[in-house]
Amino acid sequence: AAVTLVFALSAGALAQGPRLFSREWYAQFSGAYSRPVQPFRIVGNIYYVGAENIASYLIATTQGHILLDSGTAEMHDAIVGGIEALGYKPSDVRILLASHAHFDHIEGHALMQRRTGAQVMAMGGDAEALETGHDTSALGAMGWEPVRVSRRLKDGDTVTLGGTTLRAIHVPGHTQGATIWMTTVDDGGRRYNVAFFTTTTPNPGVPLVDNPRHKTVVDDTRRTFRTLKAEREPDIVLVGHPQDMFARTVERMRSGERPHPLLN
Numbered sequence: 001a002a003v004t005l006v007f008a009l010s011a012g013a014l015a016q017g018p019r020l021f022s023r024e025w026y027a028q029f030s031g032a033y034s035r036p037v038q039p040f041r042i043v044g045n046i047y048y049v050g051a052e053n054i055a056s057y058l059i060a061t062t063q064g065h066i067l068l069d070s071g072t073a074e075m076h077d078a079i080v081g082g083i084e085a086l087g088y089k090p091s092d093v094r095i096l097l098a099s100h101a102h103f104d105h106i107e108g109h110a111l112m113q114r115r116t117g118a119q120v121m122a123m124g125g126d127a128e129a130l131e132t133g134h135d136t137s138a139l140g141a142m143g144w145e146p147v148r149v150s151r152r153l154k155d156g157d158t159v160t161l162g163g164t165t166l167r168a169i170h171v172p173g174h175t176q177g178a179t180i181w182m183t184t185v186d187d188g189g190r191r192y193n194v195a196f197f198t199t200t201t202p203n204p205g206v207p208l209v210d211n212p213r214h215k216t217v218v219d220d221t222r223r224t225f226r227t228l229k230a231e232r233e234p235d236i237v238l239v240g241h242p243q244d245m246f247a248r249t250v251e252r253m254r255s256g257e258r259p260h261p262l263l264n
Contacts, residue, residue: 020205026142029054029104033241034074039082040254042262043192043236044185045164049082051075053243054104057196058083059183061162064094067118068181068196069240070108073144079108080115093118095161099198099240100178101126102135103142110145119150121159123170126177127152137175138214139203153179166196169231173221174199176214182234188258195234200224236262 018024033053041047042057050056050071056079059066065088071079080090093116098106101122109130113120122130129136133146153159155170169180181196202208202217211217239245245262246253252261 036078063162100175101129123177
């Protein structure tokens with residue numbers, strides 16, 4: 001039930017505000033949502049290097065780093081600066097992942113790939129969207145600069161670097177290749193199961209019946225919820241639009257409060 005609530009809140013966040021596809025709707029993503037914030041450690045080797053309301057997560061390892069979501073193009077310089085502020089080298093980003101292929105989460109992929117030489121890995125369905133630069137989800141929003149995908153993933157695949165392993169769960173609905181990433185981290189003598197969640201439901205206001213881009217969106221979304229019911233509840237959930245979540249917890253995370261303020 002708690003997991004389902006998170007999905008509902010994530011989807012609902014995009015339903016609020018200006019009319020879908022209006023100039024004001026797009027402007028909030030490149031504007032207020034993309035405003036820089038100071039980077040910080042969340043738990044273990046997981047850091048936040050994203051913006052005010054669009055996430056980008058750095059998973060740091062001794063053999064290089066994984067970046068999950070590159071955000072908007074406007075966020076690129078701040079993400080790079082945030083990695084440096086944490087004491088890491090952007091050039092050590094080896095793998096670039098995505099939660100889902102919507103412009104506000106992957107528009108910066110091509111910029112980051114050129115800057116770091118990282119391998120882009122993506123779930124089937126979203127991999128094609130990344131390479132064509134077109135939003136193939138039911139939403140059909142603006143596109144982005146295409147980027148080559150080095151590895152196409154399928155449900156259950158793992159990505160490992162420097163002793164950290166992330167498991168991909170294919171949860172189509174919001175996009176055709178939407179992905180929840182699961183991992184475990186050690187922190188202060190405790191082991192945490194961490195989920196990087198993606199929105200799992202289609203955007204409100206888009207046609208779901210005979211959608212020209214995602215014809216199976218309704219069945220895919222139903223299957224996604226069946227998949228999630230079989231998953232173990234994580235200890236910590238990290239989302240793509242974290243402003244509301246961080247408003248209550250960011251200073252507590254910065255201070256290293258334990259028990260962890262994001263514990264379910």
